[in-house]
Amino acid sequence: xxxxxxxxxxxxxxxxxxxxxxxxxxxxxxxxxxxxxxxxxxxxxxxxxxxxxxxxxxxxxxxxxxxxxxxxxxxxxxxxxxxxxxxxxxxxxxxxxxxxxxxxxxxxxxxxxxxxxxxxxxxxxxxxxxxxxxxxxxxxxxxxxxxxxxxxxxxxxxxxxxxxxxxxxxxxxxxxxxxxxxxxxxxxxxxxxxxxxxxxxxxxxxxxxxxxxxxxxxxxxxxxxxxxxxxxxx
Amino acid sequence: xxxxxxxxxxxxxxxxxxxxxxxxxxxxxxxxxxxxxxxxxxxxxxxxxxxxxxxxxxxxxxxxxxxxxxxxxxxxxxxxxxxxxxxxxxxxxxxxxxxxxxxxxxxxxxxxxxxxxxxxxxx
Numbered sequence: 001x002x003x004x005x006x007x008x009x010x011x012x013x014x015x016x017x018x019x020x021x022x023x024x025x026x027x028x029x030x031x032x033x034x035x036x037x038x039x040x041x042x043x044x045x046x047x048x049x050x051x052x053x054x055x056x057x058x059x060x061x062x063x064x065x066x067x068x069x070x071x072x073x074x075x076x077x078x079x080x081x082x083x084x085x086x087x088x089x090x091x092x093x094x095x096x097x098x099x100x101x102x103x104x105x106x107x108x109x110x111x112x113x114x115x116x117x118x119x120x121x122x123x124x125x126x127x128x129x130x131x132x133x134x135x136x137x138x139x140x141x142x143x144x145x146x147x148x149x150x151x152x153x154x155x156x157x158x159x160x161x162x163x164x165x166x167x168x169x170x171x172x173x174x175x176x177x178x179x180x181x182x183x184x185x186x187x188x189x190x191x192x193x194x195x196x197x198x199x200x201x202x203x204x205x206x207x208x209x210x211x212x213x214x215x216x217x218x219x220x221x222x223x224x225x226x227x228x229x230x231x232x233x234x
Numbered sequence: 235x236x237x238x239x240x241x242x243x244x245x246x247x248x249x250x251x252x253x254x255x256x257x258x259x260x261x262x263x264x265x266x267x268x269x270x271x272x273x274x275x276x277x278x279x280x281x282x283x284x285x286x287x288x289x290x291x292x293x294x295x296x297x298x299x300x301x302x303x304x305x306x307x308x309x310x311x312x313x314x315x316x317x318x319x320x321x322x323x324x325x326x327x328x329x330x331x332x333x334x335x336x337x338x339x340x341x342x343x344x345x346x347x348x349x350x351x352x353x354x355x356x357x
Binding site (some may be wrong): 155160161164193194195196197198199200221226229230233 | 344
C-alpha cells in the first residue's frame with residue numbers, strides 16, 4: 001500500500017514534509033489505520049503519534065486521514081483510502097508537537113471555559129441527586145463525547161478564532177450541562193456564552209457532525225443553546 | 235465571555251437576531267419592489283416617482299436601507315474578525331482590522347445617506 005505521512009520535528013526540521021512510503025499489508029484483512037501506523041513505526045521508530053485504548057474510547061489517536069478527521073483505531077483502511085493511497089496528517093488547526101502529535105492546549109482551554117462539571121448549590125441529599133428517566137434521556141447524544149478534537153479541528157470557525165470560539169466539542173459539553181436537570185447554574189452558563197464569539201461564531205457548516213467518530217451532533221446542540229439564549233433574552 | 239467593542243450590538247444574541255430580522259425586512263422589500271415591476275403595465279419616471287414617493291414606501295425604503303446597513307455591518311465585521319488575522323498581518327494586525335472596519339463603516343455610511351437623500355430629498 002502507498003502511504004503518504006506528515007513528518008515534522010520542530011527541533012530539527014526547518015519545515016514539515018510529506019514522506020511517501022510503501023507497506024506490504026497482510027492479505028485478506030482490512031486493518032485499521034492505527035494498525036498501519038504500528039506497522040510503520042515497527043520499520044521507523046521515529047514516527048510519532050498518540051494512541052492508548054485502540055478501541056475508540058480514549059480519543060487519543062484523532063488524526064486526519066485522506067482529508068477527513070477521525071480516530072485511527074476505529075477507521076478501516078478501506079474506508080479511509082478507498083482508492084488505495086493513504087494520506088496521514090495531524091489534526092488541522094492546532095500546533096504540531098511532532099509528526100501526527102498536536103498540542104491540544106487551545107482545545108482544552110476552550111473546554112475548560114464551559115465549566116464542564118455539575119454546579120448545584122443546594123445541600124446534597126444523603127445519597128445522590130436523582131433524575132427522572134426523561135431528564136436522564138436528555139443527556140443522550142451529549143455525554144458520549146470523548147474529547148478527541150476531531151470535530152473542533154474540522155471547523156473553519158475554530159481555525160480562525162481558536163482563542164475566542166469555543167468550538168463544537170466544548171459547546172456540546174456546554175449543552176450537556178445546560179440540559180442537565182440537576183444543574184442550577186443555567187443563567188450563569190448562558191450569560192457566559194452570549195458574546196459574539198463563544199457560540200455565535202458557529203456558521204452551521206456542520207463539518208463537526210461529519211467528523212465525529214462517535215456519531216454525535218454538535219451543530220444540533222449549538223442550535224439548542226441559541227434557542228435557550230433567545231428564550232432567556234426575549 | 236469574549237468582549238468586543240466593535241460588534242453591532244455588543245452581544246452575539248443581539249447581532250444574530252438583528253441579522254435575521256433585517257434579512258426578512260430586505261426580502262419583503264425586494265418582493266414589494268419586484269411586485270411593482272411585475273404588475274405594472276409600463277414603467278416610466280412618473281410611475282416610479284408615484285410608487286417610491288408614497289409615504290408608506292418612503293418609510294419602507296428607509297427601514298430597508300437601515301436594515302441593509304445593520305445586516306452589512308454584522309456580516310462585514312464577522313468576515314473581518316475571521317480573515318484579518320494576526321497570523322497573516324503580525325503586529326500590524328490591529329491596525330489592518332481597524333482600517334478594514336473604518337472602510338466598511340464609510341461605505342455603509344454612504345449607502346445609507348445616498349438612498350435616504352434621494353427618497354426624502356426635494357427632487
